[in-house]
Amino acid sequence: MEIKEKESVVVRFSGDSGDGMQLAGNIFSTVSATVGNSISTFPDYPADIRAPQGSLTGVSGFQVHIGAEQVYTPGDLCDVLVAMNAAALKTQYRYAKPDAAIIIDTDSFGPKDLEKAQFQTEDYLGEMGIDADRVIACPLTSMVKDCLADSAMDAKSVSKCRNMFALGLVCWLFDRDLDVAFNFLREKFAKKPEIAEANIKVIQAGYDYGHNTHSSVANVYRIETKNKVPGRYMDITGNKATAYGFIAAAEKAGLKLYLGSYPITPATDVLHELSKHKSLGVITVQCEDEIAGCASAVGASFAGALAVTSTSGPGICLKSEAMNLAVIMELPLVVLDVQRGGPATGLPTKSEQTDLLQALFGRNGESPMPVVAAASPTDCFEMAYAASKMALEHMTPVILMTDAYVANGSAAFKLPNLNEYPAINPPYVPEDLKGSWTPYMRNQEGVRYWAVPGREGFEHILGGLEKDDKTGAISTNPENHDLMTRKRQAKIAAIPVPDLEVLGDKDDAELLIVGFGGTYGHLHAAMDELRAQGKKVALAHFRYINPLPKNTADVLRRYPKVVVAEQNMGQLAGWLRMKVDGFVPEQYNEVKGQPFKVAELVKAFTEILNKE
Amino acid sequence: MSNYSASDFKKGQPRWCPGCGDHFFLASLHKAMAEIGVAPSQTAVISGIGCSSRLPHYMATYGMNTIHGRAAAIATGCKVANPDLTVWQVSGDGDGLAIGGNHFIHANRRNINLNMILLNNRIYGLTKGQYSPTSPRGFVSKSSPYGTVEDPFRPAELCFGARGHFFARAVATDAPGTVEILKAAYNHKGASVCEILQNCVIFNNGTHDAVYSKEGRAKNAIYLKHGEKMLFGENNEYGIVQEGFNIKAVKLGEDGYTEADVLVHDAKCEDNTLQLKLAEMEWPVALGVIRDVEAPTYDDCVWQQIEEVKAAKKYHNFAELLETNDIWTVK
Numbered sequence: 001m002e003i004k005e006k007e008s009v010v011v012r013f014s015g016d017s018g019d020g021m022q023l024a025g026n027i028f029s030t031v032s033a034t035v036g037n038s039i040s041t042f043p044d045y046p047a048d049i050r051a052p053q054g055s056l057t058g059v060s061g062f063q064v065h066i067g068a069e070q071v072y073t074p075g076d077l078c079d080v081l082v083a084m085n086a087a088a089l090k091t092q093y094r095y096a097k098p099d100a101a102i103i104i105d106t107d108s109f110g111p112k113d114l115e116k117a118q119f120q121t122e123d124y125l126g127e128m129g130i131d132a133d134r135v136i137a138c139p140l141t142s143m144v145k146d147c148l149a150d151s152a153m154d155a156k157s158v159s160k161c162r163n164m165f166a167l168g169l170v171c172w173l174f175d176r177d178l179d180v181a182f183n184f185l186r187e188k189f190a191k192k193p194e195i196a197e198a199n200i201k202v203i204q205a206g207y208d209y210g211h212n213t214h215s216s217v218a219n220v221y222r223i224e225t226k227n228k229v230p231g232r233y234m235d236i237t238g239n240k241a242t243a244y245g246f247i248a249a250a251e252k253a254g255l256k257l258y259l260g261s262y263p264i265t266p267a268t269d270v271l272h273e274l275s276k277h278k279s280l281g282v283i284t285v286q287c288e289d290e291i292a293g294c295a296s297a298v299g300a301s302f303a304g305a306l307a308v309t310s311t312s313g314p315g316i317c318l319k320s321e322a323m324n325l326a327v328i329m330e331l332p333l334v335v336l337d338v339q340r341g342g343p344a345t346g347l348p349t350k351s352e353q354t355d356l357l358q359a360l361f362g363r364n365g366e367s368p369m370p371v372v373a374a375a376s377p378t379d380c381f382e383m384a385y386a387a388s389k390m391a392l393e394h395m396t397p398v399i400l401m402t403d404a405y406v407a408n409g410s411a412a413f414k415l416p417n418l419n420e421y422p423a424i425n426p427p428y429v430p431e432d433l434k435g436s437w438t439p440y441m442r443n444q445e446g447v448r449y450w451a452v453p454g455r456e457g458f459e460h461i462l463g464g465l466e467k468d469d470k471t472g473a474i475s476t477n478p479e480n481h482d483l484m485t486r487k488r489q490a491k492i493a494a495i496p497v498p499d500l501e502v503l504g505d506k507d508d509a510e511l512l513i514v515g516f517g518g519t520y521g522h523l524h525a526a527m528d529e530l531r532a533q534g535k536k537v538a539l540a541h542f543r544y545i546n547p548l549p550k551n552t553a554d555v556l557r558r559y560p561k562v563v564v565a566e567q568n569m570g571q572l573a574g575w576l577r578m579k580v581d582g583f584v585p586e587q588y589n590e591v592k593g594q595p596f597k598v599a600e601l602v603k604a605f606t607e608i609l610n611k612e
Numbered sequence: 613m614s615n616y617s618a619s620d621f622k623k624g625q626p627r628w629c630p631g632c633g634d635h636f637f638l639a640s641l642h643k644a645m646a647e648i649g650v651a652p653s654q655t656a657v658i659s660g661i662g663c664s665s666r667l668p669h670y671m672a673t674y675g676m677n678t679i680h681g682r683a684a685a686i687a688t689g690c691k692v693a694n695p696d697l698t699v700w701q702v703s704g705d706g707d708g709l710a711i712g713g714n715h716f717i718h719a720n721r722r723n724i725n726l727n728m729i730l731l732n733n734r735i736y737g738l739t740k741g742q743y744s745p746t747s748p749r750g751f752v753s754k755s756s757p758y759g760t761v762e763d764p765f766r767p768a769e770l771c772f773g774a775r776g777h778f779f780a781r782a783v784a785t786d787a788p789g790t791v792e793i794l795k796a797a798y799n800h801k802g803a804s805v806c807e808i809l810q811n812c813v814i815f816n817n818g819t820h821d822a823v824y825s826k827e828g829r830a831k832n833a834i835y836l837k838h839g840e841k842m843l844f845g846e847n848n849e850y851g852i853v854q855e856g857f858n859i860k861a862v863k864l865g866e867d868g869y870t871e872a873d874v875l876v877h878d879a880k881c882e883d884n885t886l887q888l889k890l891a892e893m894e895w896p897v898a899l900g901v902i903r904d905v906e907a908p909t910y911d912d913c914v915w916q917q918i919e920e921v922k923a924a925k926k927y928h929n930f931a932e933l934l935e936t937n938d939i940w941t942v943k
Contacts, residue, residue, distance in 0.1 A: 034940040184938060234937040242931070251930045258693045278918045279925035280933060285914075287694060292685035295678075298900035299658070299689030303697065307689070322686075325679050415934050436842075453674035453690075453697055456653040461668045463677035466660070473624070474669065514667060 008067035010075030011170060013129035013163075014092040015084025016053055017046055017060040020163035024339035025062025025550040026083075027167055030235050031180045032066040033412045037237070038520065040065045041410045042074035042595065045349045054108070054116040059091045066174075072376075072521035072528075074409060076597040080173065082166045084108060084140075086117035086124060093128055102130065103169055105140035105162065125403065138209060140165050142510075147205040148332075149350035151198055161202040168206020178207060199200035225322040236413035238377035238406035241335060242310075247280060248416070250306040252385075253392055258300035260293040261310045265348045267338035270310040294319035294335065294601025301331040304452035306388055310336040313355045314345065316362065316399075324363045327488065329462040330440075330448040332391035334384070334424070339403040349360045350593025351405035353517055356571040357401040360546055366485045368492040370394070371546040373401040373517035377411045383543060385421060392426040394495050395448050401545075403567075405595050406518040426450050429458055439472035440484075446491040472502070496587050497544035499551045504531060511609050514585065515541035516572050520594055523565060526601035535609060541570065553580045563588055563608050565601065614649030618642040621652060623672040625718035631852060631895035631939075632783035634664050635812025637731060640787050641667075641700075641805060644794035650698045657700045658687040663738045664810075667702050681711030684719040687726050695725070695911045698798070705746040706734045709765050713745070717774035722910040723802040726792070729766055731808045735816035753815075768891030768902065771805045772884045778802060780901040783823050784810035789835065789899055796901045802909045809897075823897045836890065836900040838879040841871065844896050851875075852890070860891045879904040 011028065013021040022043050029039045044061040065075040081096040083109035096102065098539030114124060125132055143236035144165050146160045162184075171178055182200050189196035236244070250257035261284065275284045283305070287293040292308040301307035309319060316337050318325075326333040339355045341347025355535035359371045370390055374383040380402055387400040402607040427438055429449035434457040442448055460472060468475035469483055502512070504527050511530075515523045519540050529536045540555050542548075556562055556576065564573040565588035573587050586608050590596065621642045628634045644649075645655065655673040659665035661680035668675035674697075678686050687701040701719075708716050708730045719726060736742040736755065742755040746767065750759040771779050778800045780793035790808065797804035822832040834852065835941040836842035842852035844861075853862050860867045877898030879901050881887065887903040925934050 030938060036940075036942045057750050180940075187938070230942055232935070232939050232941050234939050236937075244930075247933065248930045256693060257771075258689065260689055279920035279928055280930070281918055281922070283692060283914060283918070287685065287688075288714055290717055291682065292688070292718070295682040295685035296689030298678075299676075299686035299691075300693035301689075302656075303690040303694035307693070321679055322682060325682075329676070337811070343838075415939065437625065453656050453694065454653060456651065459652050459672055459674050461657075461671065461675045461677060463668070464679045465677065488717070501726040 003084070007069065008065060008071055008075075009080065009174070010063060010065045010078040011080045011082070012061055012063045012078035012092060012095055013082045013166065014059055014061040014088040015082070015163070016087070017051065017058050018053065019060070019084045020160060020494045021062050021084070023458070024163040024167040025064055026235075027181050027184050028170055029066070030184055031066040031171065031176050032064070032174070033233065033235050034180045035177070037066040039410070039412055040071045040074045040377065042405065043408045047200060047335050051270070052097045052116075054085055054087055054113050056091055056117060059088050061092055061095070063095070066131050068336050072525045073595065073598060076599050080170065081224040082170065084162065084166065086113040086119060088162065089124065089128065090117045090119065090571055093130065099126065099134065101134055101136060102171070102174045103136045103138070103166060105166075106137045107141035108140050133523070136169070138213070143205065147151060147202055148198055151194075153198060157195070161199055164202040165206035165209075165605045168203035169210045171203070172207045172210030175356050178203060191508055192611060213461045225362050233412045233414055235410050236377060236381075237269070237408060237410045238374065238380040238402055238407060239269035239338065239408070240273050241377055241380035241408070241413060242374070242384045242400070242402060243270050245381040246274065246308050246334070246388060247277060247282065248381070248418055248421065248512070249385045249388030249424060251280075251390070251420060252421060252588075253306060253426065255392075256305040257282045258297060258305040258307045259310060260287050260296035261285070262287050262290045262293045262315065264290070264312045264315050266340055266407050267310045267312045267315070269407070270336060270338070290315040290318035291322060294322035295441055297333055298322050298326050298329070298331060299434065301326065301333050302329075302453070304454070305330065306392060307335075308334045308336065312338050313342050313358065314342045316355060316358055320363045323369070324365065324515060325464050326397040327363070327367050328464055328466070330395045330488070331397075332395055332463070333397040334387045334391050335397055335399045337399055337401050338407045339401060347593040349404065350591060351403045351518065351567070351595065352591060353403060353519070353567040354571070354591065356516070356545070359401060366489065368489050369394060369546065370398045370495055371401065372398065372544055373542065374406055375520035375541060375543055376412045377406050377409050377542070378522075381416065389422065389424045390495060392424055392490060393447070394399060394445070395427065395450060396492060401517055403518040407427065407567065428452070434458065438470060440467055440469055446487060446494060495547055497547060500542065500549040500555050502538050502540050502555055503527070505536040506538050509559050510536045511538070511561045511563060511605060512556070513537065513539045513571070513605065514542070514556070514562055514576070515539075515566060516545060518556060519565065519567060522596035522598055525598045526605060528597060529602050530605060535606075537605070545572070545575070548579055552576070553583075555581050556583050556585075559584065561608060563605060565596070567591060567596070614647055616646045616649055621645045621672050622670065624670050626670050627666065628663060629683075629814055631811070631813040632663070632689060632806070633733060633812070634667065634731065636784040636787065637790060637808050637810060638667060638670055641794060642837035643787070644791045644798070647791065648795060648798050654696065655698045655700070656690055657702060658690060659683050659702040660712055660943045661708045661738070662704040662736070664702060665707055666705040681707055682715060683707065683710060684715035684726070684728065688719055688722070688724050691724055691726055692911050692914055695915060699725075699728045700729065702729045702731070704737075705730065705734060705744045706736050707771065709767065710745045713917075718768065720771055720774035720776035720803045720805065723777060723907055725801055725909040725911050726803050728799045728803055728805045729808060730805060730845070731810050732767065733810045733812040733816055734764075734819050735812050737812050737815055741815035767805065767807045767894055768888060772888050772903070773886045776803060776805055777903065777905045777907045778804035779807070779887070779903045780804070781807045781809065781891070781899050783820065783829065783833075783899065784808050785824055786826075786829065786899070793901060796904065800904055801912075802907055823899070829899070832896055833899050834896040836877045836879070836898055838877055838901065838904065840877060842877050843871070843874060850896070859886065861893070881905070
C-alpha cells in the first residue's frame with residue numbers, strides 16, 4: 001500500500017437523491033475539518049422533487065475539497081468520485097479528473113439500472129472510456145445487507161445505510177479517524193440509537209472492506225494540515241452562518257429578532273435555522289406569501305424589533321413594494337436574497353449573481369438602498385451582522401446578497417466572540433426631544449430618529465406617502481419632495497463602509513481581477529494559480545456594493561488591465577462604470593448555474609494578460 | 613373608568629369629502645378608544661391605501677398609512693413582535709378584500725389579536741369610481757359601464773370561510789352601534805372583523821340607503837345581542853325563526869308564529885352556520901356582534917411557545933448557541 005502525501009484532494013459523492021449523499025459528504029467534511037484540514041463543500045441537488053429512482057435527473061452530488069492549506073473553492077474536478085448507481089456514474093463522471101479513483105456499487109449497475117441511465121451496452125466503463133484499474137468496484141448493496149443481516153431493520157432501512165458504506169470506504173482511502181464520524185451519527189440519531197449503531201457498523205464495514213480488499217490496488221491519501229490558526233471550530237453552511245449573524249446582531253443590539261418569511265429554495269434553510277432557536281427569543285413567522293413576509297417584517301420593525309425577511313430572487317420581485325415602504329418610512333430592515341438562477345422560476349437549486357441590479361434598482365421611485373454581499377459561507381455571518389448593524393444604525397432597509405453556492409456550501413468556522421464585535425446603537429429618539437420631536441427629524445449623520453411605539457409623547461404616523469421634512473405630515477410640495485429625495489439619498493451615501501482591499505500583487509499587478517459576493521473563492525484560487533505561474537495579478541473583491549468603498553475609483557484606475565468576473569451578464573461591471581468615470585473593464589461573464597471553474601478563469605485571464 | 617376622552621385620540625383635519633361615511637366612523641373610533649382606555653402610546657393604527665386608509669393621519673396614536681392591501685400583514689408583524697400594543701387595522705373594501713384579500717383571510721385563519729376594520733362602501737373612491745369586490749353583480753361604474761359580470765365577496769362569508777372567530781357589523785352613521793362593536797372587537801382576543809357600512813357620497817351614493825338613517829334601521833335592520841331573542845321592527849313586531857335548514861324573518865301573529873318561535877342569538881356558538889345565515893340576510897340587515905367565539909390567538913401562542921422552549925432548552929444566548937454544535941479544537 002502506498003501512502004500519497006497530497007496538498008489537497010477533492011471528493012465527490014453522487015447517487016440517487018434518496019441515497020443520502022449529502023449526509024455522507026457532510027460527515028466526511030466534518031471528519032476532515034476535525035483534524036484541521038481546510039474544507040470547502042458544494043452540494044449539488046437536482047431540482048426535481050424526487051425524480052424516478054435511478055434516473056439521470058435524480059442524481060444528487062456533494063463535493064468536498066480538503067486541503068493542507070487554505071482551500072478557497074470546492075474544486076473544479078474531483079480526485080475521488082463515488083457513484084452509487086449507473087445514473088450517477090453517467091452524469092457525474094464529467095466532474096472527475098482523468099486519473100480520479102472511482103468507487104461504484106456494482107449492485108446498482110444491473111441491466112435495468114443501465115437502461116435507466118441510458119447506457120447502450122453492459123460495458124459501461126468502456127462506454128465512458130474509464131480505465132477499470134481506476135475503479136473500486138464493490139457489491140456495496142449486498143455487503144450492507146450482509147452486514148446488517150442480524151439487525152431487526154426492514155429492507156428499506158437497511159438499504160438507506162448504503163451511503164455509510166461508501167463513507168467508510170472513503171474514510172479508509174483518506175486514513176480518517178472513524179470516531180468523529182461515529183460521534184456525529186450518535187448525536188444525529190440520538191433518539192434512534194439503533195439507527196446510529198447500524199450506520200456505525202456499516203461505516204466500519206466499508207472501512208474494513210477497503211483495508212482488506214483494496215490495499216494492494218489503491219492509494220491511501222494523507223492530507224496534513226499546515227498553517228493552522230488555533231482556535232475552536234465548527235462546520236457551518238452559508239445559510240446557517242447567515243442565521244447566526246442575525247441572532248448575534250439582535251443580541252448585541254438588545255432587540256428581539258423577527259423573521260417574516262415564505263419558503264423558497266435556496267433560502268429556506270435560514271427560516272429552518274431561525275425557527276429552531278426560540279430559546280433565544282427568535283420570532284419566525286412563516287407567512288402566506290413573500291409579500292407578507294416582508295410586510296410583516298416592516299410591521300415588526302415599526303414595533304421595535306430587528307426585522308429580517310429572507311428569500312431568493314423571485315421573492316425579491318414580490319417584496320420590493322414593502323421594501324420601498326421601509327425606504328420611505330426610514331425603518332430598519334434586512335432583506336436576504338439568496339440568489340438562484342433566473343429569470344422567473346429559472347434554476348431554483350442553482351447559483352447565479354443575476355439579482356444585483358434588481359437589488360440596486362428594482363423599485364419604483366428614487367429608492368436608495370444599501371447592498372452588501374457575502375464572499376463565502378463563513379463570511380455570511382460577518383455580512384449578516386454588518387447588514388443588521390447598518391440597517392439599525394442608519395434606519396434603512398439593507399439587502400444582503402448571498403447565493404445558492406455559498407448558502408449551501410460549508411466551511412470551517414472559527415467560533416466568534418461576540419465581545420469582539422462592534423456595538424450596535426440604533427438612533428433612538430432622545431427623551432429630551434419630547435414635545436419638539438417630529439418623525440423626520442434627523443441626527444448628525446442625517447438619520448431619522450427611531451421612536452418605538454410604547455413611548456409616551458412620541459406618538460406619530462409614518463406611511464408610504466411623501467412627508468414634510470419639518471412636520472412629518474403628508475406633503476406634495478415640490479421643493480419638499482426634492483429635498484426629502486436628496487436627504488434619503490445622502491443618508492445612504494454617507495454610510496461608512498470599509499475600504500476595498502487589494503490582494504496579491506497590489507503594487508505592480510498587470511491585471512486586477514474584480515468580483516463580488518460568492519465568487520471570491522474561485523477568483524482567489526485563479527489569482528493564486530496565475531501568480532504561481534509568475535504572472536502579476538491582484539484581486540479586489542467587493543462585499544460592499546452600495547455605497548461603494550471610498551477608494552473604489554482609486555483601486556480600479558491603478559492597474560493597466562482590469563477584468564470584472566461575475567456570474568451574470570455584466571451587472572457589477574455596469575454598476576462600476578456608472579459610478580467610476582471612464583472605467584471600461586474587460587468582462588468575464590458566465591451564467592451556467594454552476595460555480596466558476598478555476599481552470600477556465602485562469603485560461604480567460606491569461607488571454608486578457610496576453611492581449612496587446 | 614377610562615382616563616381618556618375622545619379628543620386625546622384626535623389629530624388633524626380630515627380631508628374626506630363632506631358627508632363621507634369615514635367622518636362618522638372616525639368620530640366613533642375616537643369615542644370607542646376613549647372608552648376602552650388604552651393609552652395612545654400603546655395603540656397602533658395601521659391602514660393600507662384608499663380613502664378610508666387615510667384614517668391613521670387623524671389619530672394621536674402610533675400608526676402607519678402603508679401600501680395598498682398590506683395593512684393586515686404589516687399589522688401582523690407589529691402585533692407579533694410587540695404583543696403589548698393594541699393594534700387596529702383599517703382597510704376599505706378594495707384594500708382589504710381585493711389586493712389584500714390574501715392577508716385578510718390569513719390574519720383571520722391565524723387568529724392574530726388585531727381589531728380589523730373593514731370600511732365597506734362597495735366602490736373604489738380614491739381612484740374615482742371603479743367597482744370593488746363587494747359591488748353587486750351588474751354594478752355600473754367607470755370600469756364596468758355595461759355592468760359587472762362577477763359576483764361580489766360577502767365579507768362575513770369570507771371571514772367565516774377563513775375560520776374567523778369574530779364578526780360584527782355597524783352602519784357608519786350609527787355612532788352608538790359602531791362604538792359598541794368596536795369595544796366588543798377590542799374585548800375579543802383574536803382577529804376581530806368589524807364591517808362598517810358606509811356611504812360614498814360621490815361615487816356610490818345611497819348604497820346602504822335601507823339602513824343608513826335611524827328610521828331606515830328601525831324598519832330594515834336587526835340589532836343582535838348575544839342571549840336575546842332576535843326581534844326587530846319599529847315595535848319589535850318581527851322576529852327571526854328557523855325554517856327547516858334555514859332561517860327567515862316573520863311577522864309575529866301571522867302564519868301562526870308567536871314570540872316563542874323566535875330564535876335567541878348565540879354569538880358564542882362554535883358552529884358558525886346560523887351566524888353566517890344571520891350575516892347574509894338581506895332583510896333585515898344584521899347589525900351588532902354576529903360571532904364572538906374564544907380561541908387561542910397566534911401572538912399569544914408564539915410567545916407561549918418561546919417561553920416553553922426557553923424552559924426546555926439549555927442555551928439562551930449566542931455564545932451558548934455556538935456550544936450546541938460539533939466543535940473541534942485546532943492547537
